[in-house]
Amino acid sequence: MKKVIGKVTEEEKCEVQQLFERQNGLNELAKIVSVDNEALYEKLVKDLGETGVKFQDWWNRMADYYQWENREGAHWEVDFVTNDIYLVYE
Template identity: 45%
Template sequence: MELDKKAGCGCDSRSLIGKVTPRERDEILALFERKNGLTELAHSLAEADDDVLKNSYFYNKLVTDMGKTLAKYQQWWDDQAKVHQWEKGAGEAWEINFDTCQVFLRK
């Protein structure tokens, strides 16, 4: 499983830039799964036109949790980039193969 991979496009090139430890992989995997879960929850509730989203407490909690999760997710990438000396330019993104712990730069 890879982060931020365009579905079946095959139009991006990527190069291997490094590898993280299994512990580091587990950290980003937990954040990745939480981010995706919160996104799915928001989409499901919005599509269902559910009254839950009209509850300002629940909505605010969802938005706050998503903001915190996205900040932690980005901070993990920033921290790893500093430790491993990864660089990326405009329009480029890092992605990880959770099975191998390999990190790629997608252009």
């Protein structure tokens, strides 16, 4: 089930969209990078970690600022077209 609980500005949406796309790109790259290429592998792991932290920090910052509803077992999603924020739960 999805419930609209808020909206973000265009600038805020662009910030999280960039992080989302970077995280997806890194996850795709992780599927093909071999541990044998140690330098690239270590950089990928570091970038994935840093991007994940920035992504979660964005959600935490926005949730605090906008006081979004939350519940156990749920997560938030952003609609990159409308800038709406959804609470997604069963």
